[in-house]
Amino acid sequence: MTDVTLTEYGAARSLPLSGTLGRALAASRVVEATPEPDVPGLWRLRAAGKVGVVAVTASGGETLTIRITPKVPIRRLLFLLGYALDAKGWRDDDVALGSEHEILPALARLFERQADRALRQGLLQGYRTTEETSLVMRGRLREADQIRRHHGEFPAVEIVHDEYTTDIAENRLLRTATERLLRLPGISRDLRGGLLRLRVRLADVTALGRGQETPVWSPTRLNARYQPAVRLAELVLRGASVEHRPGDTTVSGFLFDMARVFEDFITVALREALSASSGHCVLQATHHLDESHAIRIVPDFVHYTDDGTPHAVADAKYKAEKPEGFPDADLYQMLAYCTALRLSDGHLIYAKGSAPHAVHRVRHTGIAIHQHTLDLDQPPADLLSDVRALAGLLLPQASRPA
DSSP: OEEEEEETTOOOEEEEOOHHHHHHHHHHTSSEEEEOTTSTTEEEEEOOSEEEEEEEEOTTSOEEEEEEEOSSOHHHHHHHHHHHHOTTTOOGGGGOOOSOOOHHHHHHHHHHHHHHHHHTTOOOOEEEEEEEEESSOOSEEOHHHHHHHHTTOSSOEEEEEEEEESOSHHHHHHHHHHHHHHTSTTOOHHHHHHHHHHHHHTTTSOOOOTTOOOOOOOOOSTTGGGHHHHHHHHHHHHHTTEEEOSTTOEEEEEEEEHHHHHHHHHHHHHHHHTTTSSSEEEETOOEESSTTSOSEEOOSEEEEOTTSOEEEEEEEESSOOOOTTOTTHHHHHHHHHHHHHTOSEEEEEEETTSSOOEEEEOTTTOOEEEEEEEOOSSOHHHHHHHHHHHHHHHSOGGGSOO
């Protein structure tokens, strides 16, 4: 087994790999993998926008484990993830971890700590609606299913009933997150022991299967002690979704796409900042560029007036897009948004260091495209304060808060 550590958008590293493993790694798009032109068997690896850990195993058993560390400190990254998931419930003290350098062990340790705290008073119980075929009548008869499936036969009956059980959404999320973490590389022995103890306590709870839809839960007074752990379980399941088999090669791991993390955080934070203003916000608002509605556009964030008129548009860009032959793609995209929405101003929001702060006034249109930058490596209160200031700039002068 070979281990390699890369830094997000950092310097590339050259590594000897078999052709099968190198090609599988390139196809997975976890990292940028290209063969060195002058040295056979040597591959050049560079981490792009994903952070975490992934293991790639070729058909012959050769395994490469890649650990990708983020540019921002782990504590800051966990805040971005948690705030986007629950802006009102996530607190900074939820991520008091000290100095962790990798996202997987940091999140796993935090999850184990919060889940242990949630289960100290025993497993939460609740009512779950169950539909089943039974030889005993309980609950209510599902008449339509009974007639369609059994055609008047007896004694099997199709019933629906409410069962008071520990096999509820909150516990199922905790059990599934525990199982996923135990299968991932990079979990220390003491942390694995804590996760195994969690699994024993959740032994009577059904874990979710691969591809099974995540159950819906709602924060209430009854599950208040569970809420930090369940939010973390959702983050674990979101990051642990990397698993596929290109040919005879297995790729599995735990990764976050930083572009999506940044986009989710910015849009949720802008919505919260403008919640007291008139009008309403829509994330991923769907519009069309052309009159025949053939060309769809989906801005990350649109603020509307009370009568539904587009009021402001913003797009979150973790890193400036500079594809070959089309170096200003972000600006052209925002120009299309402003044109379709009939707005004179558009706002591009970047992580600090990805693009300069600037205003571009497009000739013959009256449209101004603003490029803003946010420093992610600062305390949450300061970061949210910067987002509130930015949100104020999106509103017309007459609508801005004092």
